[in-house]
Amino acid sequence: MTATSGLPARGRFITFEGGEGGGKSTQSRRLAQALGAAGVAVVETREPGGSARAELIRAFILSGQAKPMGAATETFLFNAARYDHIATRIAPALVAGQWVLCDRFADSTRVYQAVAGGADEALVRGLERLVVGPARPDLTIILDLPAAVGLARAGARRGGGESPDRFEAESVATHERIRAGFLAIAREEPERCVVIAADRDPDIVADDVRRVVRDRLGAAI
Ligand code: TYD
Numbered sequence: 519m520t521a522t523s524g525l526p527a528r529g530r531f532i533t534f535e536g537g538e539g540g541g542k543s544t545q546s547r548r549l550a551q552a553l554g555a556a557g558v559a560v561v562e563t564r565e566p567g568g569s570a571r572a573e574l575i576r577a578f579i580l581s582g583q584a585k586p587m588g589a590a591t592e593t594f595l596f597n598a599a600r601y602d603h604i605a606t607r608i609a610p611a612l613v614a615g616q617w618v619l620c621d622r623f624a625d626s627t628r629v630y631q632a633v634a635g636g637a638d639e640a641l642v643r644g645l646e647r648l649v650v651g652p653a654r655p656d657l658t659i660i661l662d663l664p665a666a667v668g669l670a671r672a673g674a675r676r677g678g679g680e681s682p683d684r685f686e687a688e689s690v691a692t693h694e695r696i697r698a699g700f701l702a703i704a705r706e707e708p709e710r711c712v713v714i715a716a717d718r719d720p721d722i723v724a725d726d727v728r729r730v731v732r733d734r735l736g737a738a739i
Contacts, residue, residue: 529559529612530735533623533655535703537696538686539671540661540716541723546619548724549731552739553617561611564621565599569606572599582684589635593642596627597649604653612653624650625658629699630685634692654710657734659727660700661716665693668716 532549534542543564550560567576575595578584584592600623611618624646631637672686681687704711712730716723731737 528615530617530657531608531612531620531653531655532617532731532735533620533625533658534661535622535625535629535658536661536700536716537663537665537668537693539668539673539675540663541671541720542621542661544720545659545661545723545727546621548720549727550619552724552728553619553731553737556737556739558737559614559616561607561616561618562621563603563607563618565603565623565626566596567599568603568608568620571606572603575599575602580683580685582687585684589631589637590641592635593627593631593637593645596631597645600624600627601649604650608653620655623655623658625660625700625703628703629696633699633702634688634696656710657731658703658707658711659730660704660711660713661723662697662701662713663715663717665690665697669693 534546536542546562546564550562553560565572565576566579567573575598579592579595579599584595608618608620627646628642632639632642669686669690673682676682676686701713704713712734714723714726714730728737728739732739
């Protein structure tokens with residue numbers, strides 16, 4: 519029985535999580551290519567966003583305009599975006615037998631809003647149960663690296679001109695708490711989560727990701 523067994527689903531749901539600059543989108547892309555080459559139908563998506571309406575909420579949150587409303591309201595907004603994303607993209611793809619790869623999902627809310635932002639843990643967990651329901655990931659890959667390294671990478675990727683977004687602008691100490699928060703989730707749910715060291719050559723990280731997906735989900739990659 520898979521974690522998505524509450525849906526009449528046959529596809530698998532894989533999420534990539536971790537702090538800033540860990541290469542989640544690169545690794546998601548590379549896994550999608552490997553699965554595609556093995557004949558698996560794959561949908562690549564991301565959060566916040568992933569559907570047209572959720573992308574509108576993403577722009578509002580990342581602009582920083584929601585920050586003064588507080589961590590609880592940000593939690594509601596991430597969940598509103600997630601509700602639409604699941605309903606319009608993730609669940610239909612899983613039901614159609616496709617594999618869904620998502621760059622960030624509900625663990626990011628647990629960590630950024632509750633651990634780092636101070637939103638009430640019961641609120642965050644309760645909303646997750648209501649909003650995610652049976653669309654829980656089958657596998658979560660946590661790309662782990664020291665916060666300072668990840669922030670430097672994210673800054674280099676952004677280039678000199680653009681300013682950091684709402685969450686990149688937080689302190690290194692906050693980003694270390696974020697790192698610890700993801701590692702705590704991996705300890706709490708080892709059947710779902712795998713931690714992969716991300717401060718290494720992306721080719722080596724991609725090999726590890728493929729091995730985990732092969733071992734845990736039986737993909738022929
Ligand atoms: P994004 O540009 O996608 O960052 P990254 O490349 O690090 O994934 O911006 C997403 C930001 O939103 C990121 O800083 C993490 C934050 N976030 C939350 O705070 N809560 C959430 O539930 C999600 C999905 C993301």
